[in-house]
Amino acid sequence: xxxxxxxxxxxxxxxxxxxxxxxxxxxxxxxxxxxxxxxxxxxxxxxxxxxxxxxxxxxxxxxxxxxxxxxxxxxxxxxxxxxxxxxxxxxxxxxxxxxxxxxxxxxxxxxxxxxxxxxxxxxxxxxxxxxxxxxxxxxxxxxxxxxxxxxxxxxxxxxxxxxxxxxxxxxxxxxxxxxxxxxxxxxxxxxxxxxxxxxxxxxxxxxxxxxxxxxxxxxxxxx
Ligand code: FES
Numbered sequence: 306x307x308x309x310x311x312x313x314x315x316x317x318x319x320x321x322x323x324x325x326x327x328x329x330x331x332x333x334x335x336x337x338x339x340x341x342x343x344x345x346x347x348x349x350x351x352x353x354x355x356x357x358x359x360x361x362x363x364x365x366x367x368x369x370x371x372x373x374x375x376x377x378x379x380x381x382x383x384x385x386x387x388x389x390x391x392x393x394x395x396x397x398x399x400x401x402x403x404x405x406x407x408x409x410x411x412x413x414x415x416x417x418x419x420x421x422x423x424x425x426x427x428x429x430x431x432x433x434x435x436x437x438x439x440x441x442x443x444x445x446x447x448x449x450x451x452x453x454x455x456x457x458x459x460x461x462x463x464x465x466x467x468x469x470x471x472x473x474x475x476x477x478x479x480x481x482x483x484x485x486x487x488x489x490x491x492x493x494x495x496x497x498x499x500x501x502x503x504x505x506x507x508x509x510x511x512x513x514x515x516x517x518x519x520x521x522x523x524x525x526x527x528x
Pocket of ligand 1: 497505518
């Protein structure tokens with residue numbers, strides 16, 4: 306893990322931003338950076354998840370930057386933090402599931418998926434933009450019937466929606482879990498693993514795990 310200065314190059318209408326940073330700080334899909342603005346009096350850093358990657362210059366974040374940040378702002382960055390998604394090279398039918406949010410945090414998987422000639426279906430109820438035409442979009446409620454089609458699934462869900470996700474998946478979740486499926490669990494992560502604050506604690510299979518450093522991406526079978 307590294308620390309370095311970066312720059313906020315551009316802010317988009319959806320609340321995302323383009324960040325310029327050293328190449329070894331660019332987080333892989335599912336990982337994140339912790340960011341502080343120069344001179345900010347906010348005590349806690351902001352987690353920045355990548356949406357689109359622009360190596361070697363930087364990346365576009367998922368929505369969620371601070372409203373007070375301005376283009377040109379210097380950011381103090383730490384990361385990449387946590388475990389990201391692992392797209393199996395053999396996967397040819399890939400389901401991306403933006404369960405309760407925009408697909409931004411999954412978007413970085415689309416380009417490598419298409420490069421390995423996979424079909425990609427995005428399950429999402431939020432507005433989508435800037436997606437390749439070949440990506441099929443389906444409503445989240447169709448997951449139970451469609452998920453068994455996939456040979457790899459990547460899910461993005463807030464910790465508070467985990468039970469709803471499990472309820473919706475039911476048997477199809479178990480079917481998906483027999484293949485390869487991963488889930489990015491979003492939570493408040495004030496220390497990003499350096500202070501063991503426990504705010505992001507999650508009980509998985511009777512073990513307490515920290516979403517910030519043991520995740521944020523976990524195997525779907527484990528939840
Ligand atoms: S955010 Fe502090 S332990 Fe995870």
